[in-house]
Amino acid sequence: MRVRFLGTGTSFGVPVIGCPCAACSSDDPRDRRTRHALLIESDDEALLVDTPPELRLQLVDAGVGSVDAVFLSHEHADHTHGIDDLRVFSARRGEPLPLHIAREFEAEVRSRFDYIWGDDARAQPGSTIPQLDLRPFEDRDVIRAAGLELRVIAYPHGTYRSYGFRVGGLGVVIDGKSIPEDAMPMLEGVEVLIINALWFGDPHPGHFSIEEAVEASRAVGAERTYLTHITHRSTHAEIERRLPPGVEPAFDGQVIEL
Ligand SMILES: [Zn+2]
Numbered sequence: 001m002r003v004r005f006l007g008t009g010t011s012f013g014v015p016v017i018g019c020p021c022a023a024c025s026s027d028d029p030r031d032r033r034t035r036h037a038l039l040i041e042s043d044d045e046a047l048l049v050d051t052p053p054e055l056r057l058q059l060v061d062a063g064v065g066s067v068d069a070v071f072l073s074h075e076h077a078d079h080t081h082g083i084d085d086l087r088v089f090s091a092r093r094g095e096p097l098p099l100h101i102a103r104e105f106e107a108e109v110r111s112r113f114d115y116i117w118g119d120d121a122r123a124q125p126g127s128t129i130p131q132l133d134l135r136p137f138e139d140r141d142v143i144r145a146a147g148l149e150l151r152v153i154a155y156p157h158g159t160y161r162s163y164g165f166r167v168g169g170l171g172v173v174i175d176g177k178s179i180p181e182d183a184m185p186m187l188e189g190v191e192v193l194i195i196n197a198l199w200f201g202d203p204h205p206g207h208f209s210i211e212e213a214v215e216a217s218r219a220v221g222a223e224r225t226y227l228t229h230i231t232h233r234s235t236h237a238e239i240e241r242r243l244p245p246g247v248e249p250a251f252d253g254q255v256i257e258l
């Protein structure tokens with residue numbers, strides 16, 4: 001299994017528009033963070049996790065020509081508003097692309113993207129809309145997507161919830177604030193943990209801080225941990241320097257093997 005970090009930034013992205021801080025004006029390419037997306041590749045299939053606003057640019061940069069299924073962690077704009085870029089895949093397949101999302105977000109996503117799923121949804125002559133086969137799941141379901149078996153886990157995310165999963169030796173925690181106690185055994189002993197972490201210091205109501213993410217990584221006993229959904233408060237180099245062995249900040253374009 002191979003994981004590509006397509007986007008590792010928080011909702012504002014890095015650089016933040018008009019911000020002169022050290023991370024936003026850095027020359028280090030690792031300090032350019034687009035909004036969150038992952039690609040998980042196994043054998044000859046690929047699962048896309050989230051459809052952020054920069055999706056097209058991310059896929060072009062990574063040389064990705066096909067995707068077999070999509071998993072949306074939750075309905076926040078930074079994770080969903082690139083959904084229209086999926087139409088290239090459904091057009092190329094000639095059939096709808098499976099899109100997995102928690103049942104609790106189904107109605108919201110259907111109404112927000114009414115032009116895709118509404119009663120009158122159809123492409124104008126000469127144009128296309130994404131053809132997406134929406135497949136709702138519940139917390140703790142085991143789902144098959146792009147040839148992978150995902151064990152779904154819901155994480156508290158402020159007043160919301162966000163969904164990740166365990167697949168093989170990989171644990172994914174996107175936009176969570178904590179790992180529910182009864183989900184800990186599902187993530188125990190992962191080879192790789194991918195976990196959202198905003199910044200060093202003050203706690204945020206909806207996300208792990210970097211310190212909290214490091215603690216969660218220890219609690220599950222992850223061999224290697226990659227932080228994502230990172231803000232501009234610190235540069236990549238600074239975060240790297242301050243983390244303990246086995247934990248590192250991910251960067252856009254990074255590829256890891258399991
Ligand atoms: Zn987010």
Ligand SMILES: [Zn+2]
Nearest residue numbers: 019021024232
């Ligand atoms: Zn900044």
Ligand SMILES: [Zn+2]
Nearest residue numbers: 074076157175
């Ligand atoms: Zn969110």
